[in-house]
Amino acid sequence: MKLENKVAFITGAGHGQGASHAKYLAREGAKIVAVDICEDIKPIYPLATREELDATVAAVEGIGSEAIAIQADVRSSAQMRDAVATAVDRFGTIDILCNNAGVCIVEAVDEISDESLDAVIDVCLKGIFNTMRFIAPIMKAQGSGKVINTSSAGGLKALPQVSHYAAAKGGVVLATKSWANELSEWGINVNGIAPGTIYTGMITGIAGQLGVDSDVAFVDFNANNMFKGERGHVTVDDISSMVVYLASDEARMITGQVFPVDAGWVSS
Ligand SMILES: NC(=O)c1ccc[n+]([C@@H]2O[C@H](COP(=O)([O-])OP(=O)(O)OC[C@H]3O[C@@H](n4cnc5c(N)ncnc54)[C@H](O)[C@@H]3O)[C@@H](O)[C@H]2O)c1
Structure with missing residues (x-):
């Protein structure tokens, strides 16, 4: 197994890609901290439920690894600080951070409401800072760490009608590259994935x-x-396979990159 005894902190692990990443990382031996808001954010479509987050934990346990569920909102720095403390109490450290939580809404620029602008920017962009600020000191202290930020193919190429989402995901790309430079001194790899x-x-x-x-x-x-x-x-499995690769030592010489996994859309 590639990730024996590593601890992975995954946001948005209730369903979708995050739940898949939890299972893929667990199959390689990682222990999982499964974080999700488990409630809806207006005016966004329904998000994961507490039952789904618990099902992620049960699936990881079924694979033979360990997991905890933490119901918390990536928009809140206080909740992320507490979530990180809970994870360290339980598993001792955090080796892998998957900043996966995200929300999207289709709106022309002149139709964007205060609520939807806050929701998209705060979850997709501010959210990755709210985890990283508290996990970076842990990774620095141990002199290692793998950070995998989920951007979007729409963070690399214009996406009309979702400009707030595209801008937030473009921000994820530059945060990834900046953090990679900043944290290289401590042997921390920071990369991103841009799903189609x-x-x-x-x-x-x-x-x-x-x-x-x-x-x-x-x-x-x-x-x-x-x-x-x-x-x-493109399927969740395609993205989870890339997550496992980037979390493993096979990718030890890769940092500061954001990889489209998009059936070729970005380069078309
Ligand atoms: N599905 C796509 O086509 C696509 C394409 C490119 C990028 N992405 C990105 O991939 C990531 C995963 O999305 P998905 O496709 O699995 O969507 P999804 O809606 O199925 O899952 C998103 C998860 O994030 C959680 N979440 C949302 N807001 C949260 C918050 N404030 N705090 C904690 N958890 C929160 C949700 O409850 C849900 O479990 C997102 O960052 C998304 O922007 C998705």
Whole structure:
């Protein structure tokens, strides 16, 4: 196993990609700190439930590893400070940070409300700072760590009608590169992943907001990928495989990079 006894702190672990990352990392021996808000944020589509977060923990235990569920909001620095303290109390340290929580909403720039602007920027951008500020000292003290930030293919290429989301995810790219430089002295790898469209709660939620069938929306969002049809449908497994790689020592010489896993959309 590649990650025996490593401790991974994952935000947005209730469902979607975060829940998948928990299982993939656990299969490689990692212990999992599964963090999720488990309540909705207006005006965003439904987020994960407490039952789903508990199911992530149960799945990790079923794999034979250990996990704890922490219900907390990445928008709150106080809640992230407490979550980090709880994780260290239970497992002694944090070796891997997956900044995965994110929300999106489709709006023309002149339709963006105060509520939706705060939701998107605070979860997607401020949220990664609220974990990193408290986990960086732990990684510095141990002289190692792997940080994996989830950006988006839309953080690397213009995304009309979701400019707040694209701007936040573009911010994740530059935070990744800045932190990689800043933390290299302590042997900490900081990288990012820029997923293409994946059929999770985010896509069904956006389709619901647009009043369109989510299967139709999913096909539509993938229309400009290099790989066409089902061949171009990125899955949570594609992203989790990259997370495992970046968390492992196989990627020890990689830092400051953000990798599109997008069926070729960014380069098309
Ligand atoms: N699905 C896609 O097409 C796609 C594409 C590119 C990037 N992404 C990014 O991938 C990441 C994972 O998204 P997903 O596809 O699994 O979506 P998802 O909606 O299925 O999962 C997001 C998770 O984050 C949690 N979350 C949201 N706000 C939170 C908060 N304030 N505090 C703690 N947890 C919170 C939710 O409860 C949920 O469990 C996000 O950062 C998203 O922006 C998704």
